[in-house]
Amino acid sequence: MKRISTSLVSIIIVLIIFFPVFVIFEWAFSTIWYGTSLFPTQLGFRSFVQVIQAGLGKSLILSFTIAPLVVLFSAIISIPAAYIIGTKDIKSKRLIENLFLIPLIVPPIVSGIGILSIYTQLGLIGNYMAIVLVHMIGATPYMFRSVEASFESIDPSIEEAARVLGATRLRTILKIYLPLVTPGLLSGSVFAFSWSLNEFLLTLLLGLPNIVTLPVFLYRYVGGYYISPGPASAISVFLIVPSLFIVYLMEKYIKSEYVAGAGIKG
Amino acid sequence: MSTILIKNLKKYYGKVLASSIEALEIKDGEFFTLLGPSGCGKTTTLRMIAGLISPDEGKILIDGKDITNFPPERRNLTMVFQNFALFPHMNVFDNVAFGLRMRHMTEKEINIRVMEMLKMLRIEELANRRIEQISGGQQQRVGVARAIAPHPSVVLFDEPLSNLDAKLREEVRYELKELQRKVNITAVYVTHDQAEAMTLSDRIAIMQAGIIIQIGNPKEVYFTPANAFVASFIGGTNFIDGDVEKEISQDRVLFRSNDGLLIEARKGMINNYDSKVLLVRPEAVELRRSSENGIKGTIESKLYLGGSLEYRIRIGKNSTLKTFSPSVNDVGDVNSNVTVVIKDAVVIKR
Structure with missing residues (x-):
């Protein structure tokens, strides 16, 4: 009885999560469909052709170059901070950790309006690197928290062992800590990457007219006076597939073996 | 190096x-x-x-x-x-x-x-x-x-x-x-x-x-531990309260316990101002038949540990001695009288 109810709940959850995704794929790969039947009347690539002609390529390039840069830069600033806060006894550690979450609490529209006036004055509206920076506002807290948790789980005597054996602080970080925090770094990267990929509001406010990332491009087909589900769904496919692929890679290659060994014994 | x-x-x-x-x-x-x-x-x-x-x-x-x-x-x-x-x-x-x-x-x-x-x-x-x-x-x-x-x-x-x-x-x-x-x-x-x-x-x-x-x-x-803390941290101990009666030689003294027993002991590291106690290691205590010469005592408890026996011997109103003896060398049961020979003792700081 219990087993049946558990599997029933699982099925319902899977349906709730995957039904919208399923519908997206139906819309994307249909040539003729009015949305009134369960399956499209005729399958085809019409929507894809339409969005490619409208400039999908440029958006794809923008989205998939901005996201890796966001990951890279947020990792670069998160690792040293996470090392200090995660491994050293610092006063008001919890307070600092919470301060790092503020960017997630402030609504993007609020920070967006503030940044808009600054960027206008500085002439940074529509600037590529300025958008990377703006995406880092939301991506860095995820990266930091994830990397910091990894640092925290490592037995401090491992660092001491490396030091007495002759490693400088920098070499200790490179040779000992970095390999050990890799799982945290990767999961932080996934969060940061998908944050950047999905970021819409700030990019819309500050990126136009040059920076049309996938979500902004998609908005053309759902915003304003009409909704065009076919092309919008076709663009969505490019947002969903990479995310699913990354989650699959994470599950397959990053087991908790590194973390499990990291200073739990003894 | x-x-x-x-x-x-x-x-x-x-x-x-x-x-x-x-x-x-x-x-x-x-x-x-x-x-x-x-x-x-x-x-x-x-x-x-x-x-x-x-x-x-x-x-x-x-x-x-x-x-x-x-x-x-x-x-x-x-x-x-x-x-x-x-x-x-x-x-x-x-x-x-x-x-x-x-x-x-x-x-x-x-x-x-x-x-x-x-x-x-x-x-x-x-x-x-x-x-x-x-x-x-x-x-x-x-x-x-x-x-x-x-x-x-x-x-x-x-x-x-x-x-x-x-x-x-x-x-x-x-x-x-x-x-x-x-x-x-x-x-x-x-x-x-x-x-x-x-x-x-x-x-x-x-x-x-x-x-x-x-x-x-x-x-x-x-x-020759410096004080009672060191003595009890390293190895088993018996402490007997009392004071030095007189010096016998440069490094030996006669110790008088509070019960009036006189025991010859090494001088250790003490000086005149210290409050003193006599340390007797359990293995320095030898038990003999009550007919022999030495300090008279009674067996207060006896524990069987397998290869050895642990005795507690009362030698005065305020002092007992703990000692071990091989279990093949049983000297008597609880309440029986024995003679105790202290083979080594040292006066230390309390």
Whole structure:
């Protein structure tokens, strides 16, 4: 009885999560469909052709170059901070950790309006690197928290062992800590990457007219006076597939073996 | 192979004095142990030598060079940790090789040195194993190999055996002893286990509340402890209250117990102002038939321990003596009379 109810709940959850995704794929790969039947009347690539002609390529390039840069830069600033806060006894550690979450609490529209006036004055509206920076506002807290948790789980005597054996602080970080925090770094990267990929509001406010990332491009087909589900769904496919692929890679290659060994014994 | 000189070293945690060492010299090639209960400052002292915490006052010199402000990586010493602290992302070989790589040795030299170390600790077949695949005893052998491989001037041991279970502890202790004989290292060893300290050390420093109470070789600290704390920390004890009646010779006195018994004893390290107590080690008490000459006593309790018997003998209103005797040499049951011969006793500071 219990087993049946558990599997029933699982099925319902899977349906709730995957039904919208399923519908997206139906819309994307249909040539003729009015949305009134369960399956499209005729399958085809019409929507894809339409969005490619409208400039999908440029958006794809923008989205998939901005996201890796966001990951890279947020990792670069998160690792040293996470090392200090995660491994050293610092006063008001919890307070600092919470301060790092503020960017997630402030609504993007609020920070967006503030940044808009600054960027206008500085002439940074529509600037590529300025958008990377703006995406880092939301991506860095995820990266930091994830990397910091990894640092925290490592037995401090491992660092001491490396030091007495002759490693400088920098070499200790490179040779000992970095390999050990890799799982945290990767999961932080996934969060940061998908944050950047999905970021819409700030990019819309500050990126136009040059920076049309996938979500902004998609908005053309759902915003304003009409909704065009076919092309919008076709663009969505490019947002969903990479995310699913990354989650699959994470599950397959990053087991908790590194973390499990990291200073739990003894 | 180096000497360590410590001068006036002090460390405070808040207002509490964690460790205060006026002067200490650890000789070249010596196996030196800091022994004491938890919280006595022995680990703090060791970590100051390692450079993992910095002292509030004082100096540490290795081979005459002041290293007090050197970072740990520049002190040319290594450490074996209580929780092993092996690098979980490296295999056994790479763990042992780490210190050598930091010293920029060639891969060829490293290969030879690491295998030599692994062989010495009888773990050469584990070279390619991951750390979590080997047992606790093997892990600590890797820890020891890793510390010795770079041929540092000093090896520090921070309670290296206390995370192992009793049987393994004895085994690894024996191996450390063997190793010490083979490679003549200067070692500073921290432990709260007196058996470890006794078997391994050339000299022992007993610490209490941040201060070294006594330094001596294992025999000295055992037979002539500086005070009752040292005596009871190392080995079994019988204390008899009383005072020195008179001096017999330069190093022997007659001790009068509060019950009026007169016992001849060694003078120990006492001076006239100390409050004194007589220390009689259980193994220095010999039990004989009541008909023989000696101190008269009655058996108060008798415990059967297998190979031996533990007796408690009342020899006066305020004093009992604990002693052991082989179980084949049963001198009598509870309440029967015996004669006690004290073969060795020493007057110590209370």
